[in-house]
Amino acid sequence: MxxxxxxxxxxxxxxxxxxxxxxxxxxxxxxxxxxxxxxxxxxxxxxxxxxxxxxxxxxxxxxxxxxxxxxxxxxxxxxxxxxxxxxxxxxxxxxxxxxxxxxxxxxxxxxxxxxxxxxxxxxxxxxxxxxxxxxxxxxxxxxxxxxxxxxxxxxxxxxxxxxxxNYKEAIHLWSLDKFDFVVCMSAFLGVVFWSVEIGLVIAVALSLLRVLLFVARPKTYALGHIPNSSIYRSIDQYQNAKNIPGILILQMDAPIYFANAAYLRERILRWVDEEEDKLKSLGGNSLQYVILSLSAVGNIDTSGITMLGEVKKLMERRGLKLILANPGGEVIKKMNKAKLIDVVAEEWIYLTVGEAIGACNFMLR
Known part of the structure; x- marks a missing residue:
């Protein structure tokens, strides 16, 4: 009333x-x-x-x-x-x-x-x-x-x-994810000072930018073995995860497309360089195997297939063996069509990281 x-x-x-x-x-x-x-x-x-x-x-x-x-x-x-x-x-x-x-x-x-x-x-x-x-x-x-x-x-x-x-929700966004807070405030200010359409466009544009950043710059993790288990998790996240001597396990956390293929190749090579330098400084066993866990790679395009082939060749030049673990159905299908399985060799593709580690340890003996 x-x-x-x-x-x-x-x-x-x-x-x-x-x-x-x-x-x-x-x-x-x-x-x-x-x-x-x-x-x-x-x-x-x-x-x-x-x-x-x-x-x-x-x-x-x-x-x-x-x-x-x-x-x-x-x-x-x-x-x-x-x-x-x-x-x-x-x-x-x-x-x-x-x-x-x-x-x-x-x-x-x-x-x-x-x-x-x-x-x-x-x-x-x-x-x-x-x-x-x-x-x-x-x-x-x-x-x-x-x-x-x-x-x-x-x-x-x-x-x-x-x-x-709802200012409490804005505070929650700030504490949870700073980028989400920026999107929220940008949309709010766009509506207040211009119009609903402008605020909506700003929010959508920032959200798309974030998606592109996630796709173009996916995270890669070095995995380690959790003692007394068959589980392999990120070394940064789990302090009790242990490195496997002579083996580097990497996991890519996104589909591999043309937008991130070059970035992932550089990241893999950087991980290998850092691991080799670390092993040399410790005076331990040299790096011999690089395992790529593809469990989080839901899809892959031609550029991604080419990137894996290039990484395979670069590893061979360094005297290292590239192993693929847990590729998804869509990924293995495209690898088969592109003849990448022949390049990597079918015997170096495993269902799990644990099986790949077991094969590497057997070869190291």
Missing amino acids: APLTSVILSSVFVYLTHAHKHGVQVIGELKKGLNPITIKELSFGSEYLFTAIKTGTVTGVIALAEGIAVGRSFAMLKNYNIDGNKEMIAFGMMNIAGSCTSCYVTTGPFSRSAVNLNAGCKTAMSNIVMAITVMITLLFLIPLFYYTPIVVLSSIIVSAMLGLI
Whole structure:
């Protein structure tokens, strides 16, 4: 009731004091009635058809993205699920129907959704009630809004939006993942200082950048043996993981594509150099085997296949043996088609790191 009361009281106050004549901006005169049916005016032979298609495509994509993003935000807030496909169908049907009466492209705007939420609406029935109310207003009540101050409408939207700001979640993002916090704040500032579309574009762009960074710069780990087990884990993560003398075990934590193939090759060679220098300084056994654990490599492309072949040749020049462990079905299929299995030699491809270690230890004896 508070927003409605604010609108009524402010309109009466402006009317009685003539505040609109002293700098207070009001809604002013609005056209009364419903839009006429304009489907008969649709023309596919217009010279502006291409411009309309281009603009409509961009506008439609932005509207869909904004609507689904807003819907998911409220779904997370109230702990319910939404179906993105159904949302798209609803937006599409709504805009097709609206275009027959010269309506603007519409979506699920954040501000009005926030007002709807704060009013206590819980089901889609609220949209029907709202549509009927708007229709009655357009037909009969439009003149009553002439003196409504714009600042009051803005304050209603702002007050509804403030209730949606979850600063605790932002603090949680900061403590959990700094990049996620940057994405969150960038989207927030983009919406506050520009528009929902700009904020959404910034958030999507940063998220895509992060995905590209993950793909282009995947992590590689040196694995060690957990005592009294057959498990091999990252030496950096598990302090009790032990190196195997004469054997370097590496795990790549991403699919191998053209974007990261060169990087992974350099990382493997750097790991080998560091391990050889370490063994020389300790005066222990020299490095003889390099095992690549491919368990986290879900896919590989031509550049990745070529990279593995190059690594194989580089290892041979150093007098080292390259062993592949636990390649996935898709990876082994492409390796077979590319004849990489013949290059590596089938007897040096194992199902697990443990089996590869066992074979290496047997050869070392």
